[in-house]
Amino acid sequence: MNEGLAAFIHELVEDYFVRRDYQKLLGLLTDDFSFIGTGIKEVGHSGNIAEYFIRELEIYSGSFQVSEENCRVTMLTPGVALGLVTLCIESDPSSGLVVRMPMRFTVVLRRASGTWKVAHVHNSVPYQEQGEETYFNHDVARQNYHLLESVARKMAEKEVMQARLHDSLTGILNMEGFVKQAGEIIDQNPGLTFALMKFDINNFGYLNESYGYGVGDEILKDIAEHLDAACQENEVCGRVEKDNYAMLMVFHSKMETDRRMDELREELLGRELRERVQGISFTAGIYLVPPKSVESVKRMLDKALLAKQNLVRAPGGQSQYEYYTEEMEERHRYHTKLAELASAALLNGEFRLYIQPQVDLKTQCPVSGEALVRWVRPDGGIIMPDDFIPIFEKNDFIIQFDFYMLDVLCRQMRTWMDLGIALTPISINQSRRHLRSPDYIDRFCAVVDQYDIPHRYIAFELTESAFIQCGDVMLTLARELHRRGFLLAIDDFGTGYASLNLLGQLAADILKIDRSLLAGFEYSPRSKTILRKVVEMAQDTEMVSICEGVETREQADYLLELGCDEAQGYFYYRPMPAEQFETTILRRRQAGELLKN
Known part of the structure; x- marks a missing residue:
């Protein structure tokens, strides 16, 4: 039996080194084959052995001469055998690659269905500079081991450093x-x-x-x-x-x-x-x-x-x-200062509710508004939202801030109701960062219901960029708000984010057309066509169309001609404090006065 297995191992050696018949070798391996080579990372299994064979052939496609071959086989069990092989290989000198190397192999064979196959191979290269005369000389052996330990430590340190400095996923530097x-x-x-x-x-x-x-x-x-x-x-x-x-x-x-x-x-x-x-x-x-x-x-x-x-x-x-640029550094310091002042400003009531009216293009009367905010400092200076809202978004102060401004709006609307002033729908914006909180809708409704504000008077503005980043979570939020009776407005339509797909998924009430579609329409037939199609789409889907950024009579007249429902912009009204909105808009509207520009 041992002689037969020794012959089997000899054939393996011939197939691997002399004939380089890797296809045949693959058929002699068990399904759970494993191997250990002489390289630092040369450890593999049946799943990647073919890849190793390909790499070896790319490095050297010739054959080797085998000499000094010796094999000893031991039967461990009737179905498992262990082969110990020593040999020396030499490359073909004509190939230009000169290799002469003694090698040692441990080969584990396993018998299955009457056939012997290779289950494991462990390959090692002897340390040629340490012969028997040095190995049994304790001083020389000890010196060699210290040398090996030093080399191994340096290699390990280098590999650890390489791993520490490189990104494990991409392989480039971290x-x-x-x-x-x-x-x-x-x-x-x-x-x-x-x-x-x-x-x-x-x-x-x-x-x-x-x-x-x-x-x-x-x-x-x-x-x-x-x-x-x-x-x-x-x-x-x-x-x-x-x-x-x-x-x-x-x-x-x-x-x-x-x-x-x-x-x-x-x-x-x-x-x-x-x-x-x-x-x-x-x-x-x-x-x-x-x-x-x-x-x-x-x-x-x-x-x-x-x-x-x-x-x-x-x-x-x-x-x-x-x-x-250096100006960016100055602006960064300014933003850092605003972030530091924000909490105290909230407690001091420095964030004031502003509302910009939205006008019915046919009657020229204000019929709704958008809630905005201004930061009014103790010295009377006003800080615009573009300066502080992005900062609040980054440090999550926006969560507290949004609920604060929602409370301010609802409290103001409750005051108007108590005074007998008829409300108009007011649209608001809230940060997408609220989506992290599973109880956000309940908290939002709790604030509105605390002041007993009918939900139909609050329009929740959504942008498609929020849907891009938050996906199904945002869609679920929108549908639930709609189910609870709030109006839904798609904001900034035309900025490049909004899509027909969103309009198909969400039954919104209001389509807010971004000012970018209106700017320059007088000189661009293409802009006119796009603007007309957007208004028609709003009509066909039974949405109220509101165009933002209206600044001239020509723009207002053209929107009216297209059939746009409402307009918002400086041509009609600038954003105004809530108190002014009450006196200028709500009270005069209730008195039946016709408000025209």
Whole structure:
């Protein structure tokens, strides 16, 4: 039996080294085959052994000569045998690859259905410099072991460092690795100007939800591969967090950098993924690093981030970028100050309710309004929402702020009702960050019901960008609000986010047409056509159409001609304090006065 198995192992050796018949070898392996090779990571199983065979043939496709072969087989059980093999292999000198190497194998064989197969192979290469005369000399052996221990420690430290500095998913540098390597490049090239770019993927959370996290990981890896390929001499890139990437580029001119950014915009993904996943784009900030800069790389990344945050997401999700300027730093300090003052301002009642009337285009009478806010400082200075709302969104103060302003609105409406003043519907905006809270709708209704405000007098404004980022959760919220009697308004229609698909899914009451569709319609037949079609669509779906940003008589007349229902803008009324809305709009409306501009 042992002699037969020894012959079987000899055939394995011949197939592997001499004939290189890997196809035959695959048929002699068990389904749970495993192996350990001489490489650091050369550990595998039946699932990837074919890949190893392919790699070996790519490295060397010739055959080997086998000499000094010796095999000893031991039967462990009637169905399991252990083979110990020693041999020496030599490559064909004519191949240009000169290899002569002693090798040792442990081969585990298993018998199944009358046939012996290979269950496990362990390959090792003897340490040639340690012969018997040195192994049995304790001093020499001890010295050799210390040498091996030192080498192994250095190899392990190097591998740990490599793992620590690289992103495990994409293989490119992580934040620590990028900071380290970018800093070294800048220090070693004091005469060069660099551009440090940081970007993130627009709506990446939505992409994960729509295509699955597996595709999301493919996107991250593909971007890393293309970014790494774009790096030139003295340049480096990294995935610094989640879907955020950074790249240090040599700066020759703004025109050259813009050209490279355009290339990146076009080649962010490979063709295969571009065909599968639509709408991949990025928002980036660029900081120009002056020669001999002593700033830390993390500080440079912060400045690139400031430039990125200075951008408003482009309609339609196009890739875009911005260069850092000192004014952005000043604005950041201003925003930080506002964030620090916000809580005290809330307690002091500095956030005032403003309302902008919405006018019926046929009667020229105000019929509804939009609730807005102004931050009125103790010195009388007014801070506009565009300055503080984005800050509140970032630090989650927006949750407390939204409920505060809802309470202010409902309390004011209750006062009007108690005075016998007829209400008009008032639309409000609330942050999508509320969607994290499962009891948000109940809390919202509790505030409204505390003041006994009929739900039909409050219109909840929704934007399609919220649906893009929050998906089914936002749709569920909208339907529940509608079920509870609130009006639903689709805001900013025409900005590039809104879609016919949303109109089909959601039975909204109001369609608010963004001012961008109205601007310049006098000179653009295309704009006129789009505006007309949007109004017709609102009519066909039985929605009230309200056009925002009306500033001229010509605009108002054209909207009336199209059949648009209502208008909102400076041509009629600017946003006004709630007290002025009462006297100028509600009381005069109740008195039956015809309000015309």
